[in-house]
Amino acid sequence: MIKHLPDNASNTFIRLRNSLISATGKAIGDYNMIEDGILFWFA
Numbered sequence: 001m002i003k004h005l006p007d008n009a010s011n012t013f014i015r016l017r018n019s020l021i022s023a024t025g026k027a028i029g030d031y032n033m034i035e036d037g038i039l040f041w042f043a
Helices: 011-030
Strands: none
């Protein structure tokens, strides 16, 4: 997990950040963006 947070981060900010990280990981899996150890980025 990424632990870089501002000192004054609100709970809403932390929840949003965690949600975005989770959604990104799920999207990578859903769209098979990782194949044979290579990460593919789509524009």
